[in-house]
Amino acid sequence: MRHCCPAGLRLAELDDCARGGPEQAAPLCVLSGIPLDAEAPAMKIRSFAFVVAFAGIIARAAAADPLPSWNDAAPRQAVLDFVARVTTENGPDFLPPEQRIAVFDNDGTLWAEQPAYVQLAFAVDRIRALAPQHPEWADQQPFQAILAGDLKTALASGEKGIAEILAATHAGMTTEEFERIVADWIAAARHPQTGRLYTDMVYQPMLELLAHLRANGFRTYIVSGGGTEFMRPWTERIYGIPPEQVVGSRGKLKFELRDGAPVLLKLPEVDHIDDGPGKPVGIQQMIGRRPVLACGNSDGDLQMLEWTTAGEGPRFGLVVHHTDAEREFAYDRASSVGRLDKALDAAGEHGWTVIDMRRDWNRVYPTAAD
């Protein structure tokens, strides 16, 4: 094919043509129908420049990489292929938009979960903030240990201790009061090692994947063991995921009138634990349809991945493997925040795609160079 970029155009106008090279630029000549061999009059040049520029915009839009932080490796290609397959009308795997439901774990899947769950850091900060009103905590576990900075002893108090921490920090106020407390905290709280805002430690490749899915008619949900009410105040701003698409663990709520005004009071009782086998239950309660794409990073996501990928038709399972000690954290089948043991084995059995963070992502966080 002959190169059709004519001389005499401004550099900017030529830019797309030049970068595209003869193979890409040639069809534009066909489209514009301009006889390039003739001496082109000014109007034709302008017309041609317009066509080139316009086609360049279209080409850029079509060619824009939706996953620039993903290396050109198997996971990236698998994701792109799946989305292309289920959105190809009249194709064998086409899914109508209402069935395009994608579920993502949060801790360790959308943001960092090491050295401890962010919600635990929130609880610890709340206990410190509330301590002046609770002098009795000075010699009462697990509060004493938390105030002394000894999280290990605090958590060793087991389920009873954790229930007391949750009751003290996540109950006894209205849903709207709690929302404000969380919103204020998350706006300022920083990771103990990196000093970054927690919300700056979300994974840029996952933000791109969420956006790519939504651009293709998917609804994206969080399905997390974390508290629903802890996530909702910030997930829309950070991930573009609205409150009604956040499925998490819940405490019981009680409706009551306070001075005639209706409120929802957060009670110190567990209503739903959205982890492990609780995840498909939470999905059914809140969504009522089986997702077609699930993404997790631990054995707590095993049943969600099983439930999602066992459905009929096209399905996609995705597992994040934390292998990057330099940019993030490296932890494998057992770690301080849980296990990735059965889920990793199941990934092999079921053909789920495993993301090796170190190998497959060229960037981890959205802000600052990694």
Added chain:
Amino acid sequence: MRHCCPAGLRLAELDDCARGGPEQAAPLCVLSGIPLDAEAPAMKIRSFAFVVAFAGIIARAAAADPLPSWNDAAPRQAVLDFVARVTTENGPDFLPPEQRIAVFDNDGTLWAEQPAYVQLAFAVDRIRALAPQHPEWADQQPFQAILAGDLKTALASGEKGIAEILAATHAGMTTEEFERIVADWIAAARHPQTGRLYTDMVYQPMLELLAHLRANGFRTYIVSGGGTEFMRPWTERIYGIPPEQVVGSRGKLKFELRDGAPVLLKLPEVDHIDDGPGKPVGIQQMIGRRPVLACGNSDGDLQMLEWTTAGEGPRFGLVVHHTDAEREFAYDRASSVGRLDKALDAAGEHGWTVIDMRRDWNRVYPTAAD
């Protein structure tokens, strides 16, 4: 203003112009800029006809009555005014689309609930269908009474009896098995008095209201005391409300593997009763935002109406009052399916709009003349 409909156009082309009369048609002359006093050449006539026809389409779209089954009375106007106010950009009551959440009770609000809740008819039919597999029911209450057609005695067995009915008919199968059972039943089940399909006894004015709200960027939710899993199989087809926007009562679910395939088993235990004070709780669990419009028809909707209308900014409460013995049913502050007592008083106190079905709706059901 002078009438600008020119002679010589075909009747169909003139139709809109003629019906609009001089006041409506005159601005079209200004828009088209055609000198009507002059003898118009064919091209200009064609051009004018096009403008008239096009403007006619726009006028029809703008003027199309979104609530044709609502009489021109206060409730209709109040609904239209509210929707107009919250969708007027830069207006004082403008709400961004994500805040446009409308919640509707189901039984007695979107479809008929007399002489008994449809879900109870479903349970009775299921007990009849399952009876051959349960010979012990022949002398065991509440089953004996149900099989003898004596619903009054069956329900007199109180909470324990109702729990047994629910356990026998709503549990012990997977969510997908239950979905098929409900879908098959609702496709054929008919009202004992009218002989119509239950799904033909939805209220046409409410279908119009739901559609009008959605056309104006609202998301419409059902918030019902009925079972979530009982409603989801048909609400999208009948109301245009998808499964994830159905908030109802729930039984507990259990994830398990059956021959290696994951299923969700319906357990005979109550998880959430979405009635009365349970409605704001269900709303918070599943939506996580306070609605701006709520519509109900009984005291079971009181707290949902209170919670919705107590929020800041524009709010709208709507109460259906069943006053039409001829076309539907007439029942007031106390009836076999519940009470409309506190909610009716509260409507007066809070300025909620009360729909008098007999007076305010010119049509009740979508099929057949009422």
